[in-house]
Amino acid sequence: MTDPIAGTTLPIASASEVRRTLARLLRRHRARTALVAVLFLGASGLGLVLPLCLGRIVDAVSTGAGTPTMAAWVGGVALGAISAALVALWGARMLAGLVQDVLAGLREDVFSAAMRLPVSTIDDGESADLLSRVTGDVDAVAEAGGSVVPTLLSAGFAVVVSLGALTALNPWLALAGVACLPFYVLGTRAFLRRSRVVFREMRAREASRSQAVMEAVSGRDTLTALNEQSHALRRVEDRAAASIRIQIDAVRVRNRLFRWINGGEAVGLIALLATGFVLVSSEAISVGMATAAALVFHRLFDPIGQLIFGLDDIQRATIGLARLVGVIELAPSRPPADVPAAGAPVGVTVDDVAFRYATTGRGLSGISLRVDHGTTVAFVGSSGSGKSTLARVIAGHHPPDTGTVRLDHDTAPYYISQELHQFRGGIAENLRLAAPGASDRDLAEVLRAVGADWALAGDAADPAADLTAASSPEHSLDEGRIQQLAIARALLADAPVVILDEATADVGLQHRDAVERAIEVLRRDRTTILIAHRLQSVSNADRIFVLQGGEIVQQGTHDGLRARAGAYREFWDAHSASAPHPPDPALSPGADPDPDPRHEPHSDHSPEPHSDRVSGPCPDPETETP
Numbered sequence: 001m002t003d004p005i006a007g008t009t010l011p012i013a014s015a016s017e018v019r020r021t022l023a024r025l026l027r028r029h030r031a032r033t034a035l036v037a038v039l040f041l042g043a044s045g046l047g048l049v050l051p052l053c054l055g056r057i058v059d060a061v062s063t064g065a066g067t068p069t070m071a072a073w074v075g076g077v078a079l080g081a082i083s084a085a086l087v088a089l090w091g092a093r094m095l096a097g098l099v100q101d102v103l104a105g106l107r108e109d110v111f112s113a114a115m116r117l118p119v120s121t122i123d124d125g126e127s128a129d130l131l132s133r134v135t136g137d138v139d140a141v142a143e144a145g146g147s148v149v150p151t152l153l154s155a156g157f158a159v160v161v162s163l164g165a166l167t168a169l170n171p172w173l174a175l176a177g178v179a180c181l182p183f184y185v186l187g188t189r190a191f192l193r194r195s196r197v198v199f200r201e202m203r204a205r206e207a208s209r210s211q212a213v214m215e216a217v218s219g220r221d222t223l224t225a226l227n228e229q230s231h232a233l234r235r236v237e238d239r240a241a242a243s244i245r246i247q248i249d250a251v252r253v254r255n256r257l258f259r260w261i262n263g264g265e266a267v268g269l270i271a272l273l274a275t276g277f278v279l280v281s282s283e284a285i286s287v288g289m290a291t292a293a294a295l296v297f298h299r300l301f302d303p304i305g306q307l308i309f310g311l312d313d314i315q316r317a318t319i320g321l322a323r324l325v326g327v328i329e330l331a332p333s334r335p336p337a338d339v340p341a342a343g344a345p346v347g348v349t350v351d352d353v354a355f356r357y358a359t360t361g362r363g364l365s366g367i368s369l370r371v372d373h374g375t376t377v378a379f380v381g382s383s384g385s386g387k388s389t390l391a392r393v394i395a396g397h398h399p400p401d402t403g404t405v406r407l408d409h410d411t412a413p414y415y416i417s418q419e420l421h422q423f424r425g426g427i428a429e430n431l432r433l434a435a436p437g438a439s440d441r442d443l444a445e446v447l448r449a450v451g452a453d454w455a456l457a458g459d460a461a462d463p464a465a466d467l468t469a470a471s472s473p474e475h476s477l478d479e480g481r482i483q484q485l486a487i488a489r490a491l492l493a494d495a496p497v498v499i500l501d502e503a504t505a506d507v508g509l510q511h512r513d514a515v516e517r518a519i520e521v522l523r524r525d526r527t528t529i530l531i532a533h534r535l536q537s538v539s540n541a542d543r544i545f546v547l548q549g550g551e552i553v554q555q556g557t558h559d560g561l562r563a564r565a566g567a568y569r570e571f572w573d574a575h576s577a578s579a580p581h582p583p584d585p586a587l588s589p590g591a592d593p594d595p596d597p598r599h600e601p602h603s604d605h606s607p608e609p610h611s612d613r614v615s616g617p618c619p620d621p622e623t624e625t626p
């Protein structure tokens with residue numbers, strides 16, 4: 001069995017990268033960070049008032065001081081306790097807000113980085129790792145951030161301020177208190193050495209268990225068909241068992257730490273009391289001051305205990321942080337968008353591009369082409385010839401191995417795939433994903449343009465048509481309408497380059513004409529790359545590229561390609577022969593070419609869901625020799 005941990009391949013950030021990211025996040029809240037530090041320091045200082053006043057009361061009792069003196073120190077105790085509590089409360093509230101804002105910033109950075117990751121980075125097994133990072137790790141860091149950071153800050157300041165106070169009382173007292181240190185250091189080092197490995201493995205085992213569950217659930221139909229359910233269940237069980245074993249290890253590691261801490265506290269307190277006894281005997285300090293020193297030392301038990309016991313949370317948060325920062329560091333930084341001026345020409349140049357999928361070795365080679373601004377090109381070819389791969393390389397999903405893809409302006413192509421997805425919310429929300437600032441009027445316009453009048457209530461001819469329907473609560477839409485909305489979103493986004501990868505493949509025959517009409521509208525004055533198995537729907541493209549085995553084997557207009565022998569003519573003839581009805585006369589060979597076919601909605605009513613898909617005559621590149 002391969003080690004599941006080896007499968008989680010997204011990188012983990014180094015400590016310095018994590019520190020840099022945290023510093024960057026904190027810099028966004030400089031003033032609040034400084035105020036929080038001052039408040040925590042003040043709370044720690046005021047926390048000393050109580051033990052010191054109690055020490056004074058002991059001295060007052062032993063020297064028989066009068067009631068007014070006693071009352072003054074009792075007042076000091078009350079004042080110190082109340083003011084320390086108030087400042088600590090203020091600091092904690094400020095800190096909670098600061099931590100939440102920093103975490104929100106981190107979450108945003110991670111999500112935006114995850115969205116920018118090239119698709120090729122998260123193909124295959126890494127998607128489960130990414131999912132576990134943006135859910136589990138974000139939660140772990142948020143949870144730890146809320147509890148660990150206040151503990152860390154209050155313990156840190158309490159230790160520094162208390163050691164200063166003990167030194168001020170008598171340096172020997174501070175030295176005696178330090179006797180606990182070796183126990184803390186040794187215990188903590190042993191803990192960190194082991195827990196770093198254990199917690200990292202725990203998280204990875206949890207991710208691998210989720211991955212096994214996800215694979216079993218998403219592939220259940222295949223597994224059932226192949227009678228492989230028991231194998232998949234065994235894998236889930238094995239990974240769950242491995243996850244439980246490592247969690248038990250983690251509890252053992254924590255228990256060992258408890259023993260070291262309790263030992264350290266006992267040794268430190270004994271050393272301090274013994275030193276106090278010697279100092280009082282030699283009249284170096286008063287009994288009250290020795291008492292105050294013991295109380296100051298004792299008040300450290302809680303924060304230090306919390307700090308050390310919280311180390312596993314800190315570990316978890318640190319590992320979670322390193323995994324999150326790993327995602328941020330992996331994402332390419334977004335270059336400042338060079339937004340093309342409205343109407344600025346944006347063509348696409350592909351120059352000698354090669355790309356191979358690491359897993360199959362399939363892909364593209366020697367691809368060069370040019371798509372002029374405002375024109376439509378189509379990629380055709382048999383299944384597996386590389387059409388979608390080329391589209392995704394142009395869309396920036398897969399960086400080419402060699403060669404370049406250039407857009408005349410630094411803008412991202414808008415990619416519409418055959419996948420149908422209705423987002424949560426009403427139609428207006430579905431549309432505003434592409435343009436959050438779009439007015440109701442804008443929405444009505446694009447809905448009307450793509451023929452989605454069904455989404456508009458009232459008089460659809462009215463430019464400010466009632467958007468009641470467009471804003472209505474979500475309800476399931478049919479495939480055609482979902483794809484009309486996808487095209488309306490592209491219109492709203494007003495991207496100068498659009499790629500439509502089999503956008504009508506899954507909409508069903510009854511919706512195809514409506515979606516194709518919407519595509520015609522989208523293509524107007526836009527640089528468009530079309531991929532379709534159905535030759536009719538691309539035959540009015542300005543240029544058609546025929547792919548085979550990841551290479552361009554023919555290019556030209558529909559009529560030009562039809563006129564000469566080659567793969568395209570074979571596709572077309574095969575289609576015509578197998579189609580129960582002849583192709584649309586407007587597209588038939590010999591018919592007058594449309595003067596501007598992109599501007600005329602093209603509709604084909606031949607009822608041939610399969611026969612017009614390119615197949616048969618073109619050898620399957622899986623078997624052909626490139």
Ligand SMILES: Nc1ncnc2c1ncn2[C@@H]1O[C@H](COP(=O)(O)OP(=O)(O)OP(=O)(O)O)[C@@H](O)[C@H]1O
Binds near residue numbers: 123360361385388390
């Ligand atoms: N994610 C992937 N990982 C590995 N190999 C892939 C991947 N996607 C596609 N391939 C392979 O790359 C080759 C080109 O596939 P591509 O999807 O680009 O072809 P296509 O012409 O778009 O096919 P179809 O019309 O069936 O969508 C095929 O051999 C395919 O098996």
